[in-house]
Amino acid sequence: MTHEAMAGSMTAIPAGNLGVVTDVSSDKQTFQVPWGKAMMWIFLLSDTFIFSCFLISYMTVRISTTVPWPNPSEVFALSFGGEPIPLILIAIMTFVLITSSGTMALAVNFGYRKNKKVTVMLMLATALLGATFVSMQAFEWTKLIMEEGVRPWGNPMGAAQFGASFFMITGFHGMHVTAGVIYLSIIAYRVGSGFYDRKKGGNYETVEIAGLYWHFVDLVWVFIFAFFYLW
Amino acid sequence: MAYVAIADRDHEQHLHDPQSFVTKYIWSQDHKIIAIQYSLTAISVGLVALVLSLSMRLQLGFPDTFSFITPGEYYQAITMHGMIMVIYLLTALLLGGFGNYLIPLMCGARDMVFPYMNMLSYWVYLLSVFVLLSSFFISGGPTGAGWTLYPPQSVMPGTPGVGGGIVLMLISLVLFIVAFTMGGLNYVTTVLQARCRGMTMMRMPLAVWGIFTATVLGLLAFPALLVSGIMLLLDALAGTSFFAPAMLSMGEESRHAGGSPILFQHLFWFFGHPEVYIVALPAFGVISDLVAVHARKNIFGYRMMVWAILSIGVISFVVWAHHMYVSGMNPYFGFFFATTTLIIAIPTALKVYNWVLTLWRGNIHLTVPMLFVIGFIFTFINGGITGLFLGNVAVDMPLSDSYFIVGHFHMVMGVSPILVIFGSIYHWYPKMTGRMLDDRLGRIHFWCTLFGTYAIYLPMHYLGILGLPRRYYALGDTSFIPDSAQAMNAGISIAALFVALSQMIFLFNLAWSRKHGKPAGGNPWNATTLEWQTPQTPPVHGNWGKDLPVVYRWAYDYSVPGAAQDFIPQTMAPEDVPRDVGSTYDGREGAHA
Numbered sequence: 001m002t003h004e005a006m007a008g009s010m011t012a013i014p015a016g017n018l019g020v021v022t023d024v025s026s027d028k029q030t031f032q033v034p035w036g037k038a039m040m041w042i043f044l045l046s047d048t049f050i051f052s053c054f055l056i057s058y059m060t061v062r063i064s065t066t067v068p069w070p071n072p073s074e075v076f077a078l079s080f081g082g083e084p085i086p087l088i089l090i091a092i093m094t095f096v097l098i099t100s101s102g103t104m105a106l107a108v109n110f111g112y113r114k115n116k117k118v119t120v121m122l123m124l125a126t127a128l129l130g131a132t133f134v135s136m137q138a139f140e141w142t143k144l145i146m147e148e149g150v151r152p153w154g155n156p157m158g159a160a161q162f163g164a165s166f167f168m169i170t171g172f173h174g175m176h177v178t179a180g181v182i183y184l185s186i187i188a189y190r191v192g193s194g195f196y197d198r199k200k201g202g203n204y205e206t207v208e209i210a211g212l213y214w215h216f217v218d219l220v221w222v223f224i225f226a227f228f229y230l231w
Numbered sequence: 232m233a234y235v236a237i238a239d240r241d242h243e244q245h246l247h248d249p250q251s252f253v254t255k256y257i258w259s260q261d262h263k264i265i266a267i268q269y270s271l272t273a274i275s276v277g278l279v280a281l282v283l284s285l286s287m288r289l290q291l292g293f294p295d296t297f298s299f300i301t302p303g304e305y306y307q308a309i310t311m312h313g314m315i316m317v318i319y320l321l322t323a324l325l326l327g328g329f330g331n332y333l334i335p336l337m338c339g340a341r342d343m344v345f346p347y348m349n350m351l352s353y354w355v356y357l358l359s360v361f362v363l364l365s366s367f368f369i370s371g372g373p374t375g376a377g378w379t380l381y382p383p384q385s386v387m388p389g390t391p392g393v394g395g396g397i398v399l400m401l402i403s404l405v406l407f408i409v410a411f412t413m414g415g416l417n418y419v420t421t422v423l424q425a426r427c428r429g430m431t432m433m434r435m436p437l438a439v440w441g442i443f444t445a446t447v448l449g450l451l452a453f454p455a456l457l458v459s460g461i462m463l464l465l466d467a468l469a470g471t472s473f474f475a476p477a478m479l480s481m482g483e484e485s486r487h488a489g490g491s492p493i494l495f496q497h498l499f500w501f502f503g504h505p506e507v508y509i510v511a512l513p514a515f516g517v518i519s520d521l522v523a524v525h526a527r528k529n530i531f532g533y534r535m536m537v538w539a540i541l542s543i544g545v546i547s548f549v550v551w552a553h554h555m556y557v558s559g560m561n562p563y564f565g566f567f568f569a570t571t572t573l574i575i576a577i578p579t580a581l582k583v584y585n586w587v588l589t590l591w592r593g594n595i596h597l598t599v600p601m602l603f604v605i606g607f608i609f610t611f612i613n614g615g616i617t618g619l620f621l622g623n624v625a626v627d628m629p630l631s632d633s634y635f636i637v638g639h640f641h642m643v644m645g646v647s648p649i650l651v652i653f654g655s656i657y658h659w660y661p662k663m664t665g666r667m668l669d670d671r672l673g674r675i676h677f678w679c680t681l682f683g684t685y686a687i688y689l690p691m692h693y694l695g696i697l698g699l700p701r702r703y704y705a706l707g708d709t710s711f712i713p714d715s716a717q718a719m720n721a722g723i724s725i726a727a728l729f730v731a732l733s734q735m736i737f738l739f740n741l742a743w744s745r746k747h748g749k750p751a752g753g754n755p756w757n758a759t760t761l762e763w764q765t766p767q768t769p770p771v772h773g774n775w776g777k778d779l780p781v782v783y784r785w786a787y788d789y790s791v792p793g794a795a796q797d798f799i800p801q802t803m804a805p806e807d808v809p810r811d812v813g814s815t816y817d818g819r820e821g822a823h824a
Binding site: 045050053168 | 344345416417419420424426427428430434450451452453455458459461462465469470472473488490491494498501782
């Protein structure tokens with residue numbers, strides 16, 4: 001065996017399952033991705049556990065409380081012309097957030113094409129949609145607190161845990177979105193100012209790392225929507 | 232275009248050598264300095280917890296003697312002792328300290344992948360320690376809810392520290408989790424993505440495997456503590472009722488209604504049981520390396536050791552409710568959790584057998600680290616076997632909440648990892664400082680610690696079987712407890728004082744040897760792993776000088792037949808290996824593959 005092979009040099013990776021084994025057991029790096037991307041994936045795995053714990057806890061208290069649970073369709077309804085439309089605001093919010101995932105995906109694509117200007121525009125559009133989402137959430141909170149009288153410790157419609165879970169889970173998710181808006185703005189600024197052209201030889205892979213986070217926050221919302229608003 | 236590993240890309244390496252004292256030793260991004268900062272902070276806060284345990288022992292051994300320990304203070308001492316020891320000492324020292332120091336050095340990296348985040352991790356950890364300790368100085372003092380912080384009593388009037396103590400404790404835990412996450416992401420990514428050439432996963436020392444797996448467990452288990460902490464904080468501050476059901480407290484209806492106390496226990500132990508292995512797995516890994524170095528023999532069953540670490544990691548997520556047998560649960564659940572608990576004993580026992588088989592017919596050097604290794608193996612078997620009692624629902628019921636439990640978990644999770652920590656400090660101190668710790672003081676420290684801790688914890692098993700409940704301030708005149716139990720309690724307390732005092736020998740040794748120890752040289756133990764092959768001792772910023780090391784073999788080429796030396800460093804190429812005259816050995820790595 002040659003010296004090179006003993007040291008486990010980067011040789012051609014075989015196809016199929018054997019390739020997976022070779023990849024994972026190779027030297028230097030297990031996954032052929034940048035450090036930041038690997039770290040983001042691991043962080044998101046950890047964050048998945050946080051949101052899972054939140055949602056499971058919410059389901060548990062919803063079951064354990066002896067007081068009836070308020071009907072989300074009625075609580076989260078908005079009236080237009082005297083006719084209440086259930087979940088209309090939530091539907092719009094969800095649409096906005098899903099749309100922002102689309103602009104984010106496009107931003108990643110244009111980032112890899114090294115189209116600086118379009119990348120920045122798409123990232124800013126994503127951040128703007130995210131900010132819109134948070135603003136609508138602020139409106140929703142205001143309406144619940146001011147008009148419906150929902151408080152963390154109680155509400156007129158039923159179980160006290162309704163308000164507690166709602167403010168905790170949507171608040172925690174809203175903080176994620178807010179952090180994401182700031183994060184996207186910083187990365188967009190760095191792309192625009194040529195930071196990555198100087199530091200990384202024109203490599204915009206950081207855009208994709210920010211995209212991973214953004215899609216994750218979006219995906220979590222789908223679960224919150226399903227388990228909190230539709231159940 | 233072939234993918235270029237990041238470690239090989241020049242422009243990705245940001246190694247600015249620190250210039251001033253402040254950037255070099257205080258706001259340092261160097262993993263070795265951060266490791267030492269973590270270790271010193273953890274040991275300091277551990278000493279606080281040690282003093283707290285002494286105050287409890289004084290009360291238990293000699294009740295009605297010390298007026299300065301009130302029942303409230305006793306509970307506060309219990310709570311803070313447990314939480315500090317488990318989280319702020321053991322977790323921080325094993326992952327923040329050893330993880331930071333060993334991972335880049337043992338994997339052949341120049342630093343952690345994101346040094347700045349690594350630095351933040353330490354400073355947030357330090358902040359969490361300050362927040363925790365600040366609760367001693369507020370009115371009402373720290374929380375006295377027991378280290379498990381079970382609601383509703385942790386947020387109800389009557390419990391010490393219900394005003395500010397519990398809030399500061401929870402905030403401190405949240406900060407600790409933030410700090411751990413920043414560090415932990417670094418450890419995992421460094422192990423996965425920043426190894427040097429030739430260092431495949433299956434050539435890594437088991438210490439790295441243990442720390443790596445424990446960090447993954449931490450990243451997946453701490454979320455449950457974070458969530459339960461946030462919910463408990465809301466219960467305490469915002470008046471929510473996640474965990475508190477409707478109840479009467481001191482003749483008044485509480486403001487809570489409809490919460491689930493059992494939910495907190497599930498969340499807490501979903502974190503709490505993996506936490507046991509977050510502490511144990513790094514200890515398992517480190518001990519595997521120490522036993523091979525000091526017995527001059529390759530670790531027995533390297534692959535099985537790796538698989539055992541990984542399977543322990545996986546199974547540790549499905550055993551948590553064995554902490555809750557008396558909380559009430561469906562008998563089928565009890566059956567399930569008892570079964571998984573006993574299954575996890577299989578890979579654990581496999582590791583113990585492999586350590587013993589590594590010793591078997593090895594060239595055992597009874598150095599100070601080796602003494603601690605052997606002490607650990609005995610202690611771990613002791614603690615593990617009592618764990619089998621507690622894993623069974625029917626046997627656990629009468630033993631639960633007695634001193635048997637206290638004896639069990641102090642043996643398996645207190646003394647065992649602490650022995651590993653001592654052993655590894657004796658082992659790696661020469662690399663950190665360039666000087667050996669004093670051998671004679673080390674031996675005295677070892678024997679005092681080993682016999683002293685056995686004198687504390689073995690009798691506790693008897694007390695538990697007699698039925699002594701744990702966490703009681705005083706036992707009073709309880710008819711089923713014989714008078715001799717009090718004599719035994721007094722004996723335990725004297726042993727505890729003795730053990731605490733003998734740790735001063737160790738602290739003195741640490742400080743004294745820094746200046747006056749025997750110069751160690753680069754590789755005093757003749758070890759094979761990469762951290763002993765650095766160009767300088769202690770290693771400088773960047774660890775490896777101009778070129779990263781290249782690895783040709785696994786970490787355990789000790790006493791290879793035909794080789795002239797009894798160890799072959801991982802960096803030695805096959806053709807460079809000195810061979811015995813007439814030997815047919817071709818210099819390749821050992822036959823584990």
